[in-house]
Amino acid sequence: MVKQHVESAINGKIRCDACPVMCYIADGRSGACDRYANVAGELIRVDPLTVIEATLSDGGKVVPFMADSQGEWDGDIVHSARHFVTAVGAGTTYPDYKPAPFIVSQKQDGVDMVTVVTEGIFSYCGAKVKIDTDRFLGPESAAVRVDGEQIGHVMTGEYGSQMLSLGGVHHLTGGSKKEGRVTCDALLQLCNRQAVEMTIDGGASLIVKAGTAPIINGVEEQRMRVGCGSATIGMFAKQWLGHVDEVVVVDDHITGVLSEHQAGKLLDVQPTGIKIKGRRSTPGRYFQVAEPGTGWGGTNISDPLSIIGDFDQKTAYPGLRMLMVSTTGEQFGYYVLDENLVPILQSTLPAPLQQSVDIIAENCEPALASVLFMGGAGGSLRAGVTTNPVRLTRSVKDALTHVSCGGAPAYVWPGGGITVMADVMDMPSNSFGYVPTPALVAPIEFTMRLADYQALGGHMEAIVPIEEALGLAERKLAPVADRAWPTDGRNFRWGA
Known part of the structure; x- marks a missing residue:
């Protein structure tokens, strides 16, 4: 369990500063988000810090019978030191002036690398949901509702799929308290691969769960159309x-x-x-x-x-x-x-x-619901990476910094800011949390060369070797098959 810095304590209760709610937590109890707890006077991150570790079957490379970047070969057949510390269970930077919970250094292919790990509090976030079906779900722009509250809307349909846009700051914070709470809860369940029941105005009722077939009007879908x-x-x-x-x-x-x-x-x-x-x-x-x-x-x-x-x-x-x-x-x-x-x-x-007819059916892929988390990494989150946040943005745009979410590759949208999108099926289970502001808590990692990190004004004093971080890790996972390793050199533009 990861310990969190404590600002103050009153009457035996710790005041948690991990989000704007600022809970006072009694000994043996957890805060409103269920992410932090008071254990014998210490504020502890409840969920385990998660590390991805590669084996040979997961794509690790065989060590040559000669000196490698780590020194003389010691008889280890695979890169057993091939680890990646994710932000899952790491903790947050809030109130943002302090460095990210983990800034981890390691060598990768002989290059000094740094990965900055933090759980971001995303008020500006949502989910894009792709539902493989030719069934009519509802009119374009129709409201999507959970428990009667609008949490999003129907988007333009794509080839063989219906699309939903859920969440966003206006539903999280711009409506009633119930709308914000219901929206946050629905996003949390969807991103953690749980089923959510929803209805669409003028359209269908459906049950959506990432990685499974959608259920539309009580019937489980079987096929995605072969084409028009x-x-x-x-x-x-x-x-x-x-x-x-x-x-x-x-x-x-x-x-x-x-x-x-x-x-x-x-x-x-x-x-x-x-x-x-x-x-x-x-x-x-x-x-x-x-x-x-x-x-x-x-x-x-x-x-x-x-x-x-x-x-x-x-x-x-x-x-x-x-x-x-x-x-x-x-x-x-x-x-x-x-x-x-x-x-x-x-x-x-x-x-x-x-x-x-059988061949048409055979060429139809299985119906599937896909959930992509989408969030904007704002100035506050970036301050945990560098003292000059705009330099991180520029570094990401210049492909000097690789962005991942729970170790999963994140697509960074063009234009201003760092707006990321990641498939929740590529991320570790239960990667997401929440704070009752309301907002989602999502893992995000920034990986770059040590020299580039120093150049963008990084918190150099907070860097720790990966061995120290691994000592705190309580959950180790194999990487998702067919996904690039987060620190793979192919993810970067190696500048001069």
């Missing part, structure tokens, strides 16, 4: 050739029609006289064939024939074969035109067409 209707036509047109005369791939965004599509033209598929309701775009591509919903291809229809008008009697003919299928392959129907050119649903699907 037009893309599906292009991908699988050859498989239908000779087995069917027309294919319609129903999709809320772009419904595809094989005989009119360029893929069908190049394969010499003959016109069928089909008429699609909706707004025609380029040949074989139709917009707005139906309203958004949870039916075929993310539309509100249960009968695909409802998007088809009367066939052209000059072109269509009795016996014309037509396949209608959704973009996930979950819904499909095989029709044959009768003497009146009316599509009649057939009881069985020919084997070649069943195979094509």
